Amino acid sequence: MTHHTAEHRDPAMNECIDNCSRCHAICLETINYCLGQGGKHAEAGHINLMAVCADICATSADAMLRGAAVHTATCGACAEVCRRCAESCEAMGDDAQMQRCAETCRKCAESCARMAA
Template identity: 80%
Template structure:
C-alpha cells in the first residue's frame, strides 16, 4: 500500500498529506534533472531551495500523520517555501519538467495554507 493517508484524518488533511508526499518526491526528482541539465538549472540557490522544499514537505506530512498540533506551524512554513520553490522553477522558462515541479509546489502550497489556517 503506497497511500500515506489515514482513515482517522479528515479529507482535507489527507489531501494535504498526499500533496506533501508527492511534492517531496517531485522536488527530489527535479533536483536530479536540474543537476543533469546544468547551467542555471544547477545554480546552488535553486537546487538548495528545491532541497529545502522537499524536506519541509516531508516534515509537514510527518507532523500531520503523527497527529500533532504543530502541523499548523510546519504547514505554514511549507506553504511559503513551496511558493518560493514554484517561482524558482517557473522562472526556468518553458521546460516541462520545471513546470511540473512548479505546479506541484503550487498545489501543495494551497493545501498547506489551508491546514495552517485551520480551515
C-alpha cells in the first residue's frame, strides 16, 4: 500500500498542491473585493470565473492529496481555468488586488500544466 503523505510525494506535486491552495484562497478573497468594488469588477462573468477557478483549484489539490491517478485530468482543467481567470483579472487594469490574483492564477496554471503533462 502506498502512503501519500507530503514526505512521500513528488516535490513538484507538493508545490502544485500549495499553489492550488493559495489560488483557491486568493480567488475567494478577490471575489469579495470585486463585489465591494462594484462596476466591471462585479460583472457576473468575472465573478463566476473566479468562483469556478477557486473550485477547480480545491478539486485539483484534493485529487493530488488523495493520490488519485485522475489528478492529471483535474490539473489539466485547472491550468486552463487559471489561465482564463488570470486574463480576466488582468483586464481589470492597474489594481494591486487584481494583479495579485492574476499572478497567483498564472503560477498555479504553470504548476498544474506540469502535473497534467
